Amino acid sequence: MNEKVAIKIDDLTVAYNYKPVLWDIDLTIPESVLMAIVGPNGAGKSTLIKAILGIIKPIAGSVSIYGKPYQKNRKLVAYVPQKGSVDWDFPTTAFDVVLMGTYGKLGWIKRPGQNEKKIALEAMEKVGMLAFKNRQISQLSGGQQQRVFLARALAQDASIYFMDEPFQGVDATTEIAIINILKELRRAGKTVIVVHHDLQTVPEYFDWVTFLNVKKIATGPVKDIFNDDNLTKTYGINYKVAVNK
Amino acid sequence: MSIQEYFQLVWNDYTLRTITGGTAVLGAICGMLGSFAVLRKESLLGDAISHAALPGIALAFLITGAKDSGVLLLGALVSGLIGTFWIRGITSKTHLKSDTALGLILSIFFGFGMLLLTFIQKQPNANQAGLDKYLFGQAATLVESDVRLMIIVTGISLVVMLLFWKEFKLLLFDEDYTKTLGFNTKFIDIIITFLIVLAIVLGLQTVGVVLMSAILLAPAAAARQWTNNLSTMVILAAVFGAFSGVFGTAISASQNNLSTGPVIVLVAGVFVLFSFIFSPKRGLLFREIRFRKNRSDLQLMKTLQFMYSIAEEHENISHPHAIRILNNFHGFTKTSLKKLENEGLIAINGQDWALTPKGFKQAQEMYNQKPANE
Numbered sequence: 001m002n003e004k005v006a007i008k009i010d011d012l013t014v015a016y017n018y019k020p021v022l023w024d025i026d027l028t029i030p031e032s033v034l035m036a037i038v039g040p041n042g043a044g045k046s047t048l049i050k051a052i053l054g055i056i057k058p059i060a061g062s063v064s065i066y067g068k069p070y071q072k073n074r075k076l077v078a079y080v081p082q083k084g085s086v087d088w089d090f091p092t093t094a095f096d097v098v099l100m101g102t103y104g105k106l107g108w109i110k111r112p113g114q115n116e117k118k119i120a121l122e123a124m125e126k127v128g129m130l131a132f133k134n135r136q137i138s139q140l141s142g143g144q145q146q147r148v149f150l151a152r153a154l155a156q157d158a159s160i161y162f163m164d165e166p167f168q169g170v171d172a173t174t175e176i177a178i179i180n181i182l183k184e185l186r187r188a189g190k191t192v193i194v195v196h197h198d199l200q201t202v203p204e205y206f207d208w209v210t211f212l213n214v215k216k217i218a219t220g221p222v223k224d225i226f227n228d229d230n231l232t233k234t235y236g237i238n239y240k241v242a243v244n245k
Numbered sequence: 246m247s248i249q250e251y252f253q254l255v256w257n258d259y260t261l262r263t264i265t266g267g268t269a270v271l272g273a274i275c276g277m278l279g280s281f282a283v284l285r286k287e288s289l290l291g292d293a294i295s296h297a298a299l300p301g302i303a304l305a306f307l308i309t310g311a312k313d314s315g316v317l318l319l320g321a322l323v324s325g326l327i328g329t330f331w332i333r334g335i336t337s338k339t340h341l342k343s344d345t346a347l348g349l350i351l352s353i354f355f356g357f358g359m360l361l362l363t364f365i366q367k368q369p370n371a372n373q374a375g376l377d378k379y380l381f382g383q384a385a386t387l388v389e390s391d392v393r394l395m396i397i398v399t400g401i402s403l404v405v406m407l408l409f410w411k412e413f414k415l416l417l418f419d420e421d422y423t424k425t426l427g428f429n430t431k432f433i434d435i436i437i438t439f440l441i442v443l444a445i446v447l448g449l450q451t452v453g454v455v456l457m458s459a460i461l462l463a464p465a466a467a468a469r470q471w472t473n474n475l476s477t478m479v480i481l482a483a484v485f486g487a488f489s490g491v492f493g494t495a496i497s498a499s500q501n502n503l504s505t506g507p508v509i510v511l512v513a514g515v516f517v518l519f520s521f522i523f524s525p526k527r528g529l530l531f532r533e534i535r536f537r538k539n540r541s542d543l544q545l546m547k548t549l550q551f552m553y554s555i556a557e558e559h560e561n562i563s564h565p566h567a568i569r570i571l572n573n574f575h576g577f578t579k580t581s582l583k584k585l586e587n588e589g590l591i592a593i594n595g596q597d598w599a600l601t602p603k604g605f606k607q608a609q610e611m612y613n614q615k616p617a618n619e
């Protein structure tokens with residue numbers, strides 16, 4: 001395992017109206033892992049990602065990306081939000097949405113040109129959505145919407161990818177297509193962090209895992225720490241059903 | 246004056262030309278910026294802003310003692326902006342939802358504005374008459390300098406919009422994502438909101454506090470029906486807005502000087518109604534037609550499928566069968582058979598029918614068809 005650290009989080013604490021949602025999270029994520037964040041509903045999984053990305057302001061703590069504060073290395077980070085977080089009736093096409101992935105590197109005011117369009121088309125091809133590029137986004141199925149969001153993140157050409165439940169409400173074909181792309185990203189040395197719900201597939205899909213329930217329960221390689229003990233600590237019930245490898 | 250006379254006069258008559266120009270420009274800028282308000286699901290923000298502008302107008306008059314529309318609109322702008330930022334503040338700092346915040350600010354500011362207006366009316370100042378025109382607007386008071394101001398503001402908004410088009414679109418679609426890309430979403434939000442407040446304030450003299458939000462929303466709501474493209478929507482909304490302004494003015498001028506603001510709003514309302522019914526993709530009429538056509542197509546395909554199940558058992562797929570054997574099958578009629586024949590799917594010979602090879606093939610492939618537009 002490469003020992004280079006991609007993300008280092010210190011003392012991260014988030015609270016909504018005095019109620020802590022994340023409590024004093026320390027987390028070090030090495031480069032080139034495919035990591036699942038697991039935990040029960042309300043454990044703060046999405047909040048953790050949003051706090052790392054600065055969407056939610058933490059009340060304490062710091063995040064560094066490759067040794068620099070997140071704000072300095074923001075361009076190395078791509079984000080795939082939950083697909084339910086936007087209005088899919090917005091008047092635009094799938095291609096336009098993917099093109100948005102290139103806006104960050106473009107910066108203010110500059111318009112996307114030939115180069116950006118090429119990047120967007122390549123990203124759409126990778127997720128198998130090229131045929132749908134001119135499709136109005138409201139005419140896409142749930143799985144296709146998820147692929148469009150993934151393509152948008154790919155167009156960011158980042159080193160670290162955060163994904164909020166990319167497998168939610170997609171069919172088996174799309175799930176396999178997405179996980180194959182994520183595995184390919186890891187092989188290319190990228191770090192991928194996924195909020196994940198399906199415990200059964202954790203050992204198959206991921207090589208790194210973080211157990212979260214307001215506090216960090218455990219983090220490390222799946223083969224070492226994905227066990228009944230940690231699952232029980234995280235979910236609070238005796239977790240004998242979990243698949244052990 | 247009839248409508249024809251109006252359109253002959255409009256180029257030469259100073260008053261008519263000024264009013265028409267003003268309402269057209271106002272409709273255009275409001276339609277344009279209203280698209281953003283509609284897509285941000287902040288339709289009611291316009292209503293709150295216009296009501297919040299009223300105390301500003303009254304205070305500007307009390308402070309300066311002059312009824313210069315530029316000064317009064319500046320007051321409106323300031324109090325409109327204060328109202329908007331209080332709404333934003335309430336939603337972000339308390340548990341109240343945005344509709345509550347909008348309602349609160351709208352009524353409190355409007356109440357304060359009305360209070361100031363009645364206070365002003367009690368003053369022994371001859372100059373005070375006519376401030377209440379800002380309630381319902383009075384297009385007839387527009388002068389050339391007002392129109393020039395509208396054109397300048399519209400021009401500036403247009404430039405800002407073209408400059409930040411990419412950022413606006415991004416923020417409208419996905420605000421969180423915009424943040425992660427490193428854009429300052431507060432800044433983009435302030436620009437959009439500021440432009441909307443400007444447009445509203447410009448319209449107060451013509452349309453008035455009470456009806457202003459309709460000019461902002463109606464053209465945008467109508468435009469959304471006709472297109473799935475953001476830039477087309479904004480352009481279309483501007484065009485609808487401008488036409489509402491012109492037609493509204495024409496109708497009000499030709500019908501005994503009916504109050505212009507309400508007529509413009511009603512014309513814009515007609516645009517909305519027409520669009521809701523007749524737009525090809527989202528309109529009610531075509532949806533109903535599509536629904537019926539699908540239903541009748543489905544009926545035909547069911548009949549064909551039934552015929553296929555009979556024909557399948559014969560070696561010759563085009564072996565003729567009596568029409569009578571279909572009698573127990575629901576959904577077949579003489580017309581539906583005729584339709585199938587016209588499409589070349591079956592052949593009818595006296596009392597017999599037979600599947601054609603084309604009909605057989607279509608029935609066979611019915612369940613693994615690809616959508617036609619893929």
